[in-house]
Amino acid sequence: MATKTFKLNTGQDIPALGLGEVQTAVAHALKSGYRLIDGAYCYGNEEEVGKGLAEAFASGIKREDVFVVSKVWATYTTRCELGLQKSLEKLGLDYVDLFLVHWPLLMNPEGNDDRFPKLPNGERDIIHSHNHVDTWKQMEKLVATGKTKAIGVSNYSKRYLEELLPHATIIPAVNQIENHPALPQQEIVDLCNEKGIHIMAYSPLGSTGSPMFTAEPVVTIAEKHGVKPAAVLLSYHLARGSTVLAKSVTPARIEENRKLIDLDADDVKLLKAYSDKLTQEGKLQRFVYPPFGVQFGFPDKL
Numbered sequence: 001m002a003t004k005t006f007k008l009n010t011g012q013d014i015p016a017l018g019l020g021e022v023q024t025a026v027a028h029a030l031k032s033g034y035r036l037i038d039g040a041y042c043y044g045n046e047e048e049v050g051k052g053l054a055e056a057f058a059s060g061i062k063r064e065d066v067f068v069v070s071k072v073w074a075t076y077t078t079r080c081e082l083g084l085q086k087s088l089e090k091l092g093l094d095y096v097d098l099f100l101v102h103w104p105l106l107m108n109p110e111g112n113d114d115r116f117p118k119l120p121n122g123e124r125d126i127i128h129s130h131n132h133v134d135t136w137k138q139m140e141k142l143v144a145t146g147k148t149k150a151i152g153v154s155n156y157s158k159r160y161l162e163e164l165l166p167h168a169t170i171i172p173a174v175n176q177i178e179n180h181p182a183l184p185q186q187e188i189v190d191l192c193n194e195k196g197i198h199i200m201a202y203s204p205l206g207s208t209g210s211p212m213f214t215a216e217p218v219v220t221i222a223e224k225h226g227v228k229p230a231a232v233l234l235s236y237h238l239a240r241g242s243t244v245l246a247k248s249v250t251p252a253r254i255e256e257n258r259k260l261i262d263l264d265a266d267d268v269k270l271l272k273a274y275s276d277k278l279t280q281e282g283k284l285q286r287f288v289y290p291p292f293g294v295q296f297g298f299p300d301k302l
Contacts, residue, residue: 003033006243008173009196010150012097015067016238017258020202020245026052029254030061038176038200038245039091040071040102041083042115046090054092068093069176069200071102071154072139074292075109075117077130080138084147099148100176101139103155105294106130124292132160133167140170152176152197158187159297165195176200179242180212180233182285184275187299189240199242204233207287217270225261232267235260239268 004016018036019029026037026049039049057063070091076083084099108125111117117125139151152174156164161175175192177185179201192199206212213219213229221232230246234257237244246257263271278284284300295301 003035004238006198006241008150008198009171010173012067012150012173014098014174014198014200014243016243017234017260018067018069018200018243018245019254020247024048024052025249025251025254027055027059028251030056030066031059032251032255033258034254035065036067036069036243036245038069038202039087040073040100041076041087041090042071042073042102044115046070046087050090050092063093067097069098069100070096071100072135073115074103074105074107075111075115077101077104077106077132077135078109078138080135081142081145081147084142088147095146096148098150098152098174099139099142100152100154100174101132101135101156103290103292104132104135104153104160104296105292106135124290126292126294128294133164136164136168136172140168143170150174154200155296156188157297158191161188161191161195161197171195172197174198174200174243176202176245178203178207178286178288179237179244180204180206181215181218181236181271181275182206182212182278183287183300184272184279184284185298186275186279189242193241199237199240201237201242201244202247203288204237204244204246205230206285211285211287215274217274221263221267221270224267227259227261228256230257231259231261232263235263236271239263 005013015036020038072083106127111125150173152172154176
């Protein structure tokens with residue numbers, strides 16, 4: 001299952017399973033069969049990721065067989081080409097396969113920190129007059145440089161996508177969002193499917209501590225198939241036609257996460273009923289939401 005791929009609107013094949021926000025685990029993951037590595041300038045570990053990539057390439061894995069993702073951070077959304085160049089230098093690469101807008105906002109590029117500038121009162125230093133469409137126009141120019149093969153967005157709500165798409169010369173190849181049965185974000189998934197934008201799911205286990213492991217339908221399905229809850233939660237996305245990013249630095253866990261299963265119609269129905277119930281009751285759970293003080297248009301954060 002870990003070798004499964006999906007076709008992007010660029011014609012590229014993107015692996016169904018990737019490893020996200022990793023450091024020294026990169027080389028082990030690639031040698032174990034992973035072919036998608038997801039990173040970002042904001043994580044502050046691209047040099048370590050680059051070392052892992054170099055080790056894997058030295059072992060015989062070909063660069064063209066690895067799908068590398070990075071993201072332009074919020075302090076660089078008016079300087080996208082510089083943001084991409086900084087990531088490439090840290091990764092030790094000539095190009096990435098996909099470059100995403102990490103969040104649709106601008107933090108002060110002349111602030112008191114390269115990644116997380118703050119105001120004197122401790123709040124994030126946000127430039128609220130910035131239009132995210134302007135960032136996308138910069139992103140579109142990057143494709144012609146050859147430094148990225150595709151561009152996309154991350155953490156885009158339905159509302160933000162609807163603001164962007166009428167102005168887009170290049171339709172985003174991907175929208176990377178937090179996604180799991182407690183946060184299906186179906187309105188975004190449906191719009192992206194309609195427009196040919198591929199979904200990449202992060203925090204599939206519910207982020208730190210894997211809180212989704214104890215969700216009743218997840219436990220039920222895991223027992224039915226004789227697998228661990230992680231296998232159910234990761235396989236959920238393949239059943240939805242999405243790429244999923246597993247996050248682990250433990251070799252055994254990295255290998256375990258490749259053992260995905262085919263969920264049957266009853267499994268999918270059970271998970272959908274769980275999601276629908278949380279939606280109806282207003283109990284959806286979003287685990288990743290930085291304190292930007294910006295209204296991004298997500299229904300669970302109104």
